[in-house]
Amino acid sequence: MTRRLLAGAVSAALVLTLAACGGTTKNDSSSSGGGNQSTAQADPNAATKTGVKMAFLPKQLNNPYSDIEVGGGQTALGELKGEYKLVGPNDASASSQVSYINTLIQQQQDVIGIAANDPNAVCPSLNQARTAGIKVVAFDSDAAKDCRDVFINQATTQSIGEQLVKSAASLAGGSGEIAILSATPNATNQNAWIDVVKQELAKPEYANLKLDKIAYGNDDDQKSFQEAQGLLQSFPNLKVIVSPTTVGIAAAARYIDSSNYKGKVAVTGLGTPNQMRQYIKDGTVKEFALWNPADIGYLAAYAGVALASGQITGAEGQKFKAGKLGDYTVGANGEIVLGPPTVFTAQNIDQFNF
Numbered sequence: 001m002t003r004r005l006l007a008g009a010v011s012a013a014l015v016l017t018l019a020a021c022g023g024t025t026k027n028d029s030s031s032s033g034g035g036n037q038s039t040a041q042a043d044p045n046a047a048t049k050t051g052v053k054m055a056f057l058p059k060q061l062n063n064p065y066s067d068i069e070v071g072g073g074q075t076a077l078g079e080l081k082g083e084y085k086l087v088g089p090n091d092a093s094a095s096s097q098v099s100y101i102n103t104l105i106q107q108q109q110d111v112i113g114i115a116a117n118d119p120n121a122v123c124p125s126l127n128q129a130r131t132a133g134i135k136v137v138a139f140d141s142d143a144a145k146d147c148r149d150v151f152i153n154q155a156t157t158q159s160i161g162e163q164l165v166k167s168a169a170s171l172a173g174g175s176g177e178i179a180i181l182s183a184t185p186n187a188t189n190q191n192a193w194i195d196v197v198k199q200e201l202a203k204p205e206y207a208n209l210k211l212d213k214i215a216y217g218n219d220d221d222q223k224s225f226q227e228a229q230g231l232l233q234s235f236p237n238l239k240v241i242v243s244p245t246t247v248g249i250a251a252a253a254r255y256i257d258s259s260n261y262k263g264k265v266a267v268t269g270l271g272t273p274n275q276m277r278q279y280i281k282d283g284t285v286k287e288f289a290l291w292n293p294a295d296i297g298y299l300a301a302y303a304g305v306a307l308a309s310g311q312i313t314g315a316e317g318q319k320f321k322a323g324k325l326g327d328y329t330v331g332a333n334g335e336i337v338l339g340p341p342t343v344f345t346a347q348n349i350d351q352f353n354f
């Protein structure tokens, strides 16, 4: 629905842009791409390779959000006749992914897709992988840009941060205390969104909103639940908990739902419709946002195979095809943006099932 229409509109716009440019595809490998090794020339007409071995390494395995993401990757690799693999840690701590990367190098994968738990901790191993000829596609949570080829961003960082503040302000009725319940302190994606939240809160229109604290639930359900509880104990006047993580928002909603704060303290942030549906239905949560995580994995796989086929190198302006999602262009710093976030409310939540 909305998302499809938008994807269609974006594809149409790209086609028009291409037509306006006389149909030529510009591939300037000398302009700064995502990684430090984007020196090879891209050939947009190169054949799409089959049999590409792509391994997905999400932040953690026991997270429904990650499961949906990598499911999209598996679908895409099926379409592309590639080989899908999934590995990953059970916790999202900073260095938990390093040993998995090293094993993937030994196994001679063609592409590693990674949602980095820390932008720098994974860097030495990722660069060893790249030296060994493996392409690196960061998705969801970026690695430092000189140790991956491209980054699949779910939506622009700015749009996500703005949406979080917009929801918080509206739920707080324009003024009062808010707190953030984040994932891990090192997560590239949450930290980037929180930076935008802080910039937004500094604007005059949000002068009456006060950010009390940023708590970290480490994308662990129990820890997130306890941190939500702790926030209310420390800040009894809190009006809104903003949780930019699917694990945190579900845990915070569960806590508020079962406490005396139900109806008094709002919860918003980023969640999956299936995890949040009951809290939307019972009124604990009025609105939250997200994109379709399956599309991130899907787009990551198409980008990975385009890299492995030499169609792109990660330089700005390069174009590639992403199956049902249409055509995409690599942006500045090797970033490929999936699309705008969707806001879920009681009005539309039943149109989504993921």
Ligand code: RAM
Residues within 6 Å of the ligand: 059, 063, 065, 066, 115, 140, 141, 183, 187, 189, 219, 244, 245, 246, 247, 270, 271
């Ligand atoms: C959690 C993870 C993931 C993030 C979503 C919104 O599942 O932290 O990285 O993108 O929330």
